Amino acid sequence: MPAYPPECTVTAVIPARGGSKGIPGKNLARVAGVSLVGRAVSACLRARRVTRVVVSTDAEDIAAEARLHGAEVVLRPAELASDTASSESALLHALDAVEERHGEFTDVLLFVQATSPFLATEDIEGVVSAVLDGGADSAFTASPFHGFVWRGVRDGDTPALLYAQGVNHDSAERLRRQDRPEEFLETGAAYAMRARGFRDKGHRFFGNVAAVPVDPARTLEIDDPADLERARAVAPMIGTSAFPTIEDVDAVVLDFDGTQTDDRVWIDAEGRETVVVNRGDGMGISRLRKAGVPVLILSSETNPVVAARARKLGIPVIHGVQSKDVELRKWYETEGIAPERILYAGNDVNDLPCFELVGWPIAVADAHDIVREQARAVTTSCGGYGVVREIAAHLLGKAL
Template sequence: MTIVSIVPCRGGSKGIPRKNVLSLAGKPLIFYSIEQSKQSSHADRTIISTDDQEIATVAKSYGAEVIVRPAEISGDTASSELALIHALDYLKDTENYEPDLVVFLQCTSPLRKDDDIDKAIIQFQQEQADSLLSVSPGHSFLWEQIDGVARSINYDYRNRPRRQEMNPQFRENGSIYIFKPWVLREYNNRLGGKISLYVMAEPCVDIDSMLDFEIAEFLLTKQHTNHAN
């Protein structure tokens, strides 16, 4: 079985300029997804999809392959799915290569344990899934407000349950996605078919602000200190 990791990393970022190459706990943010992918015993290749020369240079310095993404699918409104499809099409057209599985790693969610990617792949195979997403367990009472009307989403506020009585709930944390290429091509979506949930108990931060960045740096530093001890 051939497995490729793809990490979309565009150059533009409004929230944090140059976010993907900004130093996080002493390394560029992009380093963590590359290193974790390369440490996987199941992923055969690690590919960065980018429109940015600096990101490409940094990615190559850490051993990743680079696919240059066209500007028209690199703007603020361009979806990750467009980058993923472009990368798969490029590999098919230039190498006649199409992997059995794609591991999609979000550069902005670097808090993964060393074995998370391999564990997710093994679970994917064992459950005979078509796609998988990493999630974090949660017990929040959720509400929404539409046209000024507030409504409880995942519980009945008139009959409030105890947390331990609620069905297990999970938050999509953006760290790991796995899918078969046909899922992406058929649904234009990273998820489809039989979907598996890979539960990550450790804190997971999707970096979108400087506060997120600082939290991720604190957790990464703590994680490395624990490993050293």
């Protein structure tokens, strides 16, 4: 297969309809404080080779949640959101809409299901790489499997009796695991495929199909309420750090660039800088203030936009400083706040000295690797995509 150029377009589509019957509002159900659709969006946004992330939905509340986490939205018609509508039909509709919207073709289509809450960014990058670099036409996440599979057969004369036939083994010869061929379970979490081939075939599996092994511990697909409860129970043990509650924290200190923004800066011809912030973060700060939690913005940036944002939110700000940890220490000593009861959220190495001072150092999802390693917990949201709102939801123990 021909190699893809470095600038190829990878479009991630997350179908998330609003009409789930098994779990009403399933795609907005929360695991570890973050909605299923939000978790899927964040995992895709962290993938280096994903060009854009799109949520296909028929529901305005899901659309709002998707936008909050940084995704584009394609609203699909009712006939493509019914119980009988196929995922492929939603994917084709979203692909058409996105290509028309951006005026460019998609090289690789990435299909991600929000109902797999523990899908990791490395899994996404694995299936994308299988197509971009490995010569596969389509690829899917697969869990290594070593079980013996049986097919149930019912006798017409005695329908209550279930007979069993071996599927992947000869029931008369039980081979050792190491003597059997490799087998995998399709996780249902992520699929990547050549967009042109998908259009031609109308199905996600065609040509050379690659299975990309993932950690079996993360293989969980939410179909019914029991699955959701199981996901919530095991979330603290599967790559989801435990966040503090309002009982653990007396103050919240927030970095600005890379935490409340996505770390990019727009500069006009006069040299003036502007940044983009998330309205959802304003909501989070408002709720924290109403709950009586002091909030401070602490930034090394001298840009007046930092002070302007603090004024808008009605909270104090310390900015344009060389040593953030020195200023942080002065602040909490003046305010009489115990440092072990401070939550500090940051994204870069200049936040590490502050991490060492406080009891709850929190890294954003796309923080520097060293910062993530030093954090007590890591958000699901990337910087600028609702980090503060997510933190507030964890602290207050409710959806915001």
